[in-house]
Amino acid sequence: MKAEGTILVPLAQGFEEIEAVTIVDVLRRAGLDVTVAGLGPGPIEGAHGIALTTDCELSAVDAARLRMIVLPGGMPGTTNLVEDERVLRIVRELARTGRPTAAICAAPTVLARAGVLEGKRATCYPGFQGELGGAKAVDERVVRAGNVLTSQGPGTALEFALAIVEDLCGAAKARDLGRAMIAR
Numbered sequence: 001m002k003a004e005g006t007i008l009v010p011l012a013q014g015f016e017e018i019e020a021v022t023i024v025d026v027l028r029r030a031g032l033d034v035t036v037a038g039l040g041p042g043p044i045e046g047a048h049g050i051a052l053t054t055d056c057e058l059s060a061v062d063a064a065r066l067r068m069i070v071l072p073g074g075m076p077g078t079t080n081l082v083e084d085e086r087v088l089r090i091v092r093e094l095a096r097t098g099r100p101t102a103a104i105c106a107a108p109t110v111l112a113r114a115g116v117l118e119g120k121r122a123t124c125y126p127g128f129q130g131e132l133g134g135a136k137a138v139d140e141r142v143v144r145a146g147n148v149l150t151s152q153g154p155g156t157a158l159e160f161a162l163a164i165v166e167d168l169c170g171a172a173k174a175r176d177l178g179r180a181m182i183a184r
Contacts, residue, residue: 005067006033007164008090010058012081013039016074017046018154019104023070026161030169030177037061039084047074058086063093070164073105073125073153081110088114095147100167102149104160108132111148120145125153158183 009024020036027034038044038054045051069090071081081087091114094101103111108124111117112133121143122135129137141156142149142163149167151160162183166174178184 005065006035007168008061008066008069009034009036010069010071010081010087010090011036011038011042011044011046011052011054012077012084013045014047014074014080015044015072015077016105016154017048017050017052019072019074019157019160020046020052022157023072023104023161023164026158026177026181027070027164029181030165030173032165032168033067035061039080039087047077058084061090063090066090066094066099068100068102068164068168069094071101071103071107071110073103073107075106078106078109081107082113091116098147100147100149102151102160102164104151104157105153106131108135108150111150116148117145117150120148122148122150123152124150 036054037056037058039058042054043051095116105125106128108122109131117135121138123140123143142151142159162174162178
């Protein structure tokens with residue numbers, strides 16, 4: 001089952017490599033269309049010196065064609081995402097039209113800045129709970145709250161990506177993919 005539209009994974013300098021690569025890899029294994037867009041021209045260097053080639057620059061992305069946005073964390077990647085008005089505008093547009101938004105590690109703070117977490121349960125990397133705005137911060141690995149999915153960090157990236165697959169493709173697809181990857 002292929003979801004309609006592309007899933008946007010924006011990369012900013014200083015992104016968390018494990019999160020970004022895991023998300024893109026798992027979603028593509030599930031047969032989903034994923035666009036990796038850099039905030040600027042690529043390649044984009046992660047927090048640990050690993051540079052990734054992007055599919056395009058964020059300025060080339062049409063929010064109307066997006067199925068979902070998934071934000072990897074990392075520092076200073078999250079700071080760069082939260083300070084980019086284009087990212088906030090896309091998050092707000094998707095949320096306003098009922099399309100899913102997701103973020104891991106420190107990146108749920110981007111969702112908070114965009115006003116998406118208000119009154120919802122959410123999780124994030126320990127120490128960032130105070131930056132979740134009006135969200136109810138919980139200490140759980142992956143949290144679903146309506147069309148919003150959040151997760152805690154690098155060690156939860158596979159669970160998080162499989163939760164996205166479950167939301168978009170169904171539990172059976174996520175289970176089969178997890179088995180194929182020998183995930184718990």
